[in-house]
Structure formats: structure tokens, C-alpha cells
Amino acid sequence: MSCFMQVAAPPSHLPPNSSSNSNHHNSKSQYRKHTISLLQKCRNANQIAPIHANVVKNGQEHDYFIVFELLRVCSKCDAIDYALKIFQKIQDPNVYHYTALIDGLVLSGSYYHGIRMYVHMIGNFVYPDNFVINSVLKACGLELDLRMGEQIHAQGLKLGLCSNRQVKLKLIELYGKSGEFEDMKRMFDEMPERDVVAMTVMMSSYFEHELAERACGIFDLVKAKDTVCWTAMIDGLVRNGEMSKALEYFRQMQREGVRANEFTIVCVLSACAQLGALELGKWVHSYVEKYDIEVNHFVGSALINMYSRCGSIEEAGEVFEGMKEREASTYNSMIVGFALNGKSTQALEMFQRMINDGTKPTNITFVGVLNACSHGGLVDFGFEIFERMQIDYSVEPQIEHYGCIVDLLGRAGQVEEAYKFIQNMKLTPDHIIWGSLLSACKVHENYVLGEQVAKILLNHDCSDTGTYVLISNFYSSCGKWKEALLVRAKVKESGIQKEPGCSSIEVGNEIHEFLLGDIRHPQKKAIYRKLEEMNQKLRLEGYYPQVDVVSQDLKDQEKEQALAIHSERLAICYGLISTEPRSTLRIVKNLRVCDDCHTTIKLMSKITQRKIIMRDRNRFHHFENGSCSCGDYW
């Protein structure tokens, strides 16, 4: 990298001042002015080519100012290929051209190429300025290329290009993203004033490194918190799994009179979606309408996602239909939403609509479509999609797609075929794939293959507690209590914490959370009374607990008790006593629902004449009048 330290003196890259004729000069400068103003108005890539053609026709394709504007507008419209073509024709690109190109590369996510372009520029003895340093540091930060960033920092210092505020901000971002917090703070302290922007960058860096407390510390120090600062805070909390806290901050933001924008809304909706907070989500939706927040594809997808993850797929559909512009992500949200809610036919119809509308499907599209096939028992069609995905749409199957196929076969009872499929996969199967097969073995009672898979999983260095629970439950279901206990012991020994089962229900804009046998709720007495009443009614319906799902070594009566206080039942009982009769109950559970609870909730929906919509870790269960939308396979 020695070339970095030896930058040639600034060459003159000024456009040739060839014309001595002032009339000619004037018309040329007017043409330039006119063209640049046209280019600046471009909103999308197809508007560029005609202007470019006109420039060529007028023999001005070597005008440095026009070419610079062309590059900028290409970058802005994410037409990076076009920008590269133009760039290649520039005889002696100057620092402006390099900057515009690097910006475009960064915008299109090609950070590495942005950095290479800078190196190329230095190699061609083009003298850097603080603009290009700014752009390339952005690329280094996003690429997490700390070493290159440090070198450019050193070079910038030598050339006196780092005192600029924008450059300082990029250095803060670079060091922050790389986790070099000492350097980050040093850069911040060098800034003349403590501005919001720099502090926002630092907050985000701390959140990215899961240092929520430090981020909060910075946030508290910001005097005039603006929309972006609040949004970064809310976003950081959501990413750190603190949904309720994120929503609390959103309320606080409102109280302090700071208006939310599209970014904020997307973050808040994500929190609502993860919590299953439908009422709050609806309130956010009305906020969007009230304050005329543009339903761009981010906001649209976030709304669709929120409604579908709250089990309200109809409202998701209404948002979709109301959108003016739809991108692949819009269709994806809808397809995934239908699949999640067990609406296979609608998911496939939406896929067809996406194709008819000329939207190119993505890898996520196929995850949704394949899930829908799996749920609908459409084995042959699923395989057809899996083939077409590669041939017609050149989407290479990822591990998730393979997982869908294993699920598809397993659910249809073709367990041996699923095993063969895994053996012939192009990718190395992960614990999710094997787990999916083990689930199928359990449901279809193929204990011989199941044991083989369980052994593979136990040797498969995976620290996922869900997998261990699955293995243990598999052993219990085929009566191998000793093995089941051994697996549990192994988990204990390894010190992996099992995520405690937690169910929540939204009542009156508030989320109520319940753990197993939880007694923290203020209305616990009424809740347990309701639970007892339900248990009696369940017995009258001829219900007997399936004690085998509780694989701890307990006596039967104890097992029965352990089952009866599973968190989802507490949440449902609370819903029963705190909402209108016959209204729908919406429960969100962080883990998968157990067999016994599933059976029980089916009966409860019948006894209480309530629709109970429950989202578990993977999918929705719409319980109604004694049956469930999942068809008893999950």
C-alpha cells in the first residue's frame, strides 16, 4: 500500500478551454446548463439514456461537467452498470468522476468495488479531495474494512483532508461499525461541536455491537433529539429484541412532539409484528394516514407484515390492494403472510399475480411459495416450483429452500423420500433440515429412521435448544424415556439456557406476558379460577392430558399439572376474562406449541365459542369450533 503515501501533485484536470469565440462559448455553456438541469430532474434510469444520446449527438460527451452529472444521476438512480460504461469512456477522469462512481458503487452495495475504484484513482495519480475521502470511507465502513479505512485516514491526515465535518462523521462510522470505540470517541471529541448526527451514528454502532446500555447513555446526552435520532434509538431496541421498550420510546417521542417519518414507522411496525400487537399496529396505521406518511414499498411491506404476523391477513390484503406501486418485496410480504396463515391457495394465486404483473421473484418469494405448497400438501407442484425457480428465474436454492422441500415431503408422510432428498442435497444439511425430518418421523411414527436422525443431530454440533427439545420429545414419544432424559441432561451440562416458554396477549393496547405457571399477573386469582373451570369443562368433553409430551421424569399427576399451566393457557384464560364474549383471542408464543396444548386449545375454541388465533415460533394456528387451520401438523 505504499502507493497510498505517495500521491502526485495535483494535475490539472480542468476541461479544455479550447474556444476563443465567445458566442460559441456561450451557446456551449448554455447547452451545458440546460443538460445538467435536465439530468438533475431524472427520477429513474430510463430517463437518462435519451439525454445521454442527445449529449453524444451534440458532440459534448467529453464535457467534464456534463459527464460528471451523468455519472451522479446514474448513481442516484442505481444504474451502476450504465455509470461504469460512461466512466470507461472518460479519457482522463478527475476526482469528481471518481467520487460520483464510488458513490454509485456504495449505493448499489458494491463497497469492495468502491474501495478498489479509489485505489485505482490513486494509482492514476489523481489527487484526492475531502469529497472522495468521504465517499471511500463510507465504503470502508460498510465493508467493515478497518485496515483500509485506517490507511485512508492516515493518508487523509497527511494531506489535510480530515478536518472536514463529513469526513469526521465517516471516520466515526468506520470505527464505530468496526467496534473500535476508543478511536470512534477520539474522532467525536475532535469535532468542534457535539452534533446529533455524530451521536446518532455512535448510538447505532453500540446497538450493532449489542451494547444497548451504552447506546442509551449517548441518547440521553443528546439535547435536541430529532426524528432520525429517535428512530435510530427505536430501531436499535427492536434489533436488540426489546420490543416493548421500543414502543415505549415511540410513545415518548410522540409526547415530545417529534414527528415520525417512514423510517420510524417501519421500525415501530416491526416491533408490533414481532409482539403480535394488532391494536397498536392499527394505531400506527392510522398515524400513517393521519400524517400523510407515504406508503412507499418499505412502509407497505411493513404494514402487510404487521397485519399478517398479527393473524389479520384480510387487513394485510387491503393494504396490498391499496398500494400504488408494488415491488418484489410487496408481493413477498403478501405471499409469506398467506403461507404463514395457512392460506396456501391465496399464496399461490399471489405468486401467479406477481408473475403476471411482470415482477421478478426473489429467493424469499420461493420460500413463501414452497411453504404454501408444503402446507397445502402439494408435493408435485412444490417440486415443479423448486425446478422452475432455478431454470426460469435463476434463483439458486439456499438452505431454506431445501428445508421447505424436506418439510413438504415430511408433512406428506414421505419420510424416506425426504431422507434421500437430504442425502442428495448440494448444500450441507443443517440442524434445521434434520430437525424438520425428525419432526416428520415423530408425527408419522417412523421410529427407526427417527432414531438415526436423532443420532445425527446429537453429533451435529448445534447449540440450538429447540433442537434438543425436539430430540428429547421424539425419544419420549416412542417410549425411550432414558434417552429423553439423557438429552435433557446433556443440555443442562452444556450450560445452554433453554429459552423459557412465553405467551402474550394484547388486551386494551397493552401486551400481557405469561411464563409457565406464572403468578405475577395482578389478576392471577381470576386467571387460575378460569383455568380450573376450563379444565373441568375439558374433562366433560372427554379430554385426557397426553402426559408423554412432558418428558421430565415426573409422576403422572405432576405431569398433568405441569401441562395445565403452560403459558399459552394462562394467556388464553386471561383473554377469556378480560374481553367481550365471542371476540377473537390472539396469542403469540415464542416457542412451538406442544401437542397437548394444541389439542386442548382446539377443544377450548369449541367450548368457549371463541376464535383463537395463535402464532407460534413458526406459523399460525387458527383455532375455530374444535379444529385448527394447521391440520394438526406443525
Add this chain to the structure above:
DNA sequence: GTCTGAAGGG
């Protein structure tokens, strides 16, 4: 003739 921090989905 250029440079503002935050962004969805499995």
C-alpha cells in the same frame, strides 16, 4: 459541478 445520521422479508 458534489458530502446528513435511521430502513422489510425467512
